[in-house]
Amino acid sequence: MQEEQLCLRCKEPFFSQANQSLCNRCAELLFNKVKEYINAYSYNSIQDIADNTGVEKKLINKWLREGRLELVSADALAEKEKLLNLSKQYQEAQKTTEMEQKTIASSNRASMHYLKYNK
Numbered sequence: 001m002q003e004e005q006l007c008l009r010c011k012e013p014f015f016s017q018a019n020q021s022l023c024n025r026c027a028e029l030l031f032n033k034v035k036e037y038i039n040a041y042s043y044n045s046i047q048d049i050a051d052n053t054g055v056e057k058k059l060i061n062k063w064l065r066e067g068r069l070e071l072v073s074a075d076a077l078a079e080k081e082k083l084l085n086l087s088k089q090y091q092e093a094q095k096t097t098e099m100e101q102k103t104i105a106s107s108n109r110a111s112m113h114y115l116k117y118n119k
């Protein structure tokens with residue numbers, strides 16, 4: 001069902017579908033902002049993107065559901081150049097004690113999901 005309401009961002013009236021709070025134009029603007037952020041920082045998280053772009057997590061999650069954004073594991077990005085830095089860090093870590101190694105490995109694994117965009 002469509003319902004006319006005011007866009008939260010530009011205050012222009014628009015027809016809202018599925019509880020949208022932003023008009024399409026504003027949503028696209030924000031999506032481009034997120035895209036730019038993802039281009040600039042391959043290592044990101046939903047929280048990270050929300051904090052740095054000011055885009056609500058709710059909206060980021062919506063794009064994830066729609067398949068416009070995708071959560072990928074670091075394995076899928078492994079061939080990417082930027083990941084080389086991480087493996088260097090990991091090799092450094094392997095020089096440390098076994099105990100420290102485990103901590104570093106598990107903390108890396110916990111954060112090894114990044115967002116990429118599809119279109």
Ligand SMILES: [Zn+2]
Pocket residue numbers: 007008009010011012022023024025026027
């Ligand atoms: Zn708007």
